[in-house]
Amino acid sequence: MRLNKALITIFLIVFIDLLGFGIILPLLPFIAQKYQANAAQIGLLTATYSFFQLLAAPVLGRLSDRFGRKKILILSQLGSALGFIILAFANSLPLLFLSRIIDGLTGGNISIAQAYIADVTDKKNRARGMGLIGAAFGLGFIFGPALGGALSKISYSTPALVAAFVSFLTVLTTILFLKETVNTKKALESPKTEFSFKELKIVLLIPNLSFLIIIFFLINLAFSLTQGNLALWTEKTFGYDPSKNGFIFAYVGVLAVLVQVVVLPFLLKKLNENIILKIASFNLFLSFFLIFLSKNEPIFYLALTFMPLGNGLANPSIQSIASKDVPKEEYGGTLGLLQSAGSMGRILGPIIGGELFYLFNKDLPFLFASIILFLVFLANLVYKTESKAKN
Numbered sequence: 506m507r508l509n510k511a512l513i514t515i516f517l518i519v520f521i522d523l524l525g526f527g528i529i530l531p532l533l534p535f536i537a538q539k540y541q542a543n544a545a546q547i548g549l550l551t552a553t554y555s556f557f558q559l560l561a562a563p564v565l566g567r568l569s570d571r572f573g574r575k576k577i578l579i580l581s582q583l584g585s586a587l588g589f590i591i592l593a594f595a596n597s598l599p600l601l602f603l604s605r606i607i608d609g610l611t612g613g614n615i616s617i618a619q620a621y622i623a624d625v626t627d628k629k630n631r632a633r634g635m636g637l638i639g640a641a642f643g644l645g646f647i648f649g650p651a652l653g654g655a656l657s658k659i660s661y662s663t664p665a666l667v668a669a670f671v672s673f674l675t676v677l678t679t680i681l682f683l684k685e686t687v688n689t690k691k692a693l694e695s696p697k698t699e700f701s702f703k704e705l706k707i708v709l710l711i712p713n714l715s716f717l718i719i720i721f722f723l724i725n726l727a728f729s730l731t732q733g734n735l736a737l738w739t740e741k742t743f744g745y746d747p748s749k750n751g752f753i754f755a756y757v758g759v760l761a762v763l764v765q766v767v768v769l770p771f772l773l774k775k776l777n778e779n780i781i782l783k784i785a786s787f788n789l790f791l792s793f794f795l796i797f798l799s800k801n802e803p804i805f806y807l808a809l810t811f812m813p814l815g816n817g818l819a820n821p822s823i824q825s826i827a828s829k830d831v832p833k834e835e836y837g838g839t840l841g842l843l844q845s846a847g848s849m850g851r852i853l854g855p856i857i858g859g860e861l862f863y864l865f866n867k868d869l870p871f872l873f874a875s876i877i878l879f880l881v882f883l884a885n886l887v888y889k890t891e892s893k894a895k896n
Contacts, residue, residue, distance in 0.1 A: 511625045512634060514682045518578070518675050519618050519641035525585065525671035526608075527649015528656070528664045529592065533605075536661050540598040552852050553602055557609030559848035566616035566841025573687045574621045574837070577614075579679050584611025586672035593665035616841035623828040623836040624686035631828060632778045635821035636765040643761035643813075650754070714839065716888055717827045722846040723881050724786075724819060727793065727874040729854020734862045734870050741867050743802060756806075757813050764817030778822040785822060786882040788815030794875035797868050 537547045569577040588608030595601050618638055626634040656664040731738075739745040739753065772781055788811045795808035824840060831839045858870040 510682075511684060511686075512622065512637060514678070515618055515621050516637045516641050518678055518683065519615070519638050520644050521671055521675045521678065522582065522585070522614070523642055523645025524649045524652070525589065525668040525675075527646045528653035528668045528671070529589065532653055532657055532661060532664055533601075535657075536592070536595075537598065537601060539661070540601065542598055542601075546598065550601060550605060552855065553605040554609040555848045555851040557606050559845045559852065561610045562616045562844035562848065563838055563841035565611075565614060566620060566837030566839070566844075567835075569617045569620055569837040570687065570835060571689075573685050573689045574617050574624070575679060575683050575685045578617050578621075578683070579676055581611040581614035581617065582672055582676045582679065584608070585614075586669045586676070589665045589669035589672060593662040593669065616844045617837060619824055619828075619840040619844075620837035621683075621686060623840070624833065628825075628829055632781070632821045632825035633770050633773055635824040636769045636817070639769075639817055639820055640762050640765035643758050643765065643817075647755055647758035647762070711831065714827055714831070714842075716884075717823050718843060718846045720786075720881055720884065721823050721843050722850045723877050724789065724816075725847040725850030726854045726857075727789070727850075727877040727881075728816070729851045730858035730861070730870045730874045730877075731793065731796075732854070732858075734858055734867070737862070738796075738867050738871075739805075742799070743805070753809065757809055760810060761813035761817050764813050765821070768814065769818060769821060772818070778825050781818050782822040782826070783882070783885045785815045785818035786878060786885050788812075789819065790875055790878035790882050791815075793871050793878060797871040797875055 592604035622634040653664040792811035799805040861869040
């Protein structure tokens with residue numbers, strides 16, 4: 506697949522967007538502690554973004570189907586900038602929550618970026634195109650937290666202001682370089698682009714899509730069961746300090762980018778997305794099960810290697826398969842539903858994982874995650890997700 510200008514542009518937009526998000530993400534608990542937030546309030550603050558993203562993603566996606574990708578993307582980017590500005594000048598816990606609510610409501614714009622990629626790629630090249638978003642995610646989460654940590658030495662408001670500036674950069678990039686892919690005149694006349702619960706129900710009844718939504722939810726649930734506990738687990742198991750844990754996340758981030766830009770394109774030349782999804786789900790199961798068994802560092806790093814390999818193959822495959830069974834007019838709404846399922850997993854996962862970690866055993870979240878992912882692997886073996894659509 507030749508990387509055309511549209512794909513490069515949307516890649517840069519998502520990378521810059523995720524860079525801004527990554528800058529402030531690790532600092533939120535410390536900012537909240539300034540206002541005497543307890544552990545439960547900090548957890549709720551973290552979950553607030555995902556909850557409102559869950560509500561907004563299908564709405565933003567469907568609005569982009571009807572009014573155009575570019576317009577809705579710009580509005581969502583402005584919303585993220587506003588959220589970061591409020592965060593920078595917040596002087597109370599309620600204002601912190603307001604900043605996360607606004608950013609969550611506009612943070613569903615990833616579904617718009619995915620719909621844009623579906624617009625400009627054919628079925629054969631779609632998974633690779635979706636992989637670009639995964640690469641942008643990986644790069645954003647490699648450089649964002651590192652930049653945020655460095656800026657926090659100045660003040661906690663500095664990273665938020667830089668994140669706001671970065672969001673404004675995405676607005677300018679979108680305005681100047683992104684071409685609209687939706688014929689808005691035609692879309693406004695089509696009943697398929699209307700936002701209604703009836704239309705959403707019709708989409709949800711598509712057999713392949715309902716299966717993929719469940720799979721996407723379970724994968725995100727499994728990841729979120731362990732994500733918040735991994736640094737604490739390595740501290741208790743291997744005595745890792747924050748700097749060594751930072752290296753772990755950087756290692757996983759670099760591997761995630763390599764999977765998207767090297768491994769996924771190679772596999773797509775040999776296999777279709779359905780087979781790749783089966784391989785991905787087994788790798789995910791193996792990763793978490795090996796962490797559960799890990800008693801030495803070589804096994805742990807082997808497990809970490811399987812993690813980005815599985816996740817980096819699973820996400821673009823799911824998004825590609827999902828978009829193939831709906832007409833072009835419904836790409837945004839459909840991919841928005843997938844993002845909502847992922848958000849639901851990211852809301853429930855930390856709550857369940859925290860309870861398992863603190864009340865029972867530090868290894869239990871990883872065992873529970875591996876069981877979920879093994880069921881996902883079995884489901885992918887049994888269920889056939891071949892495309893039936895002709896779009």
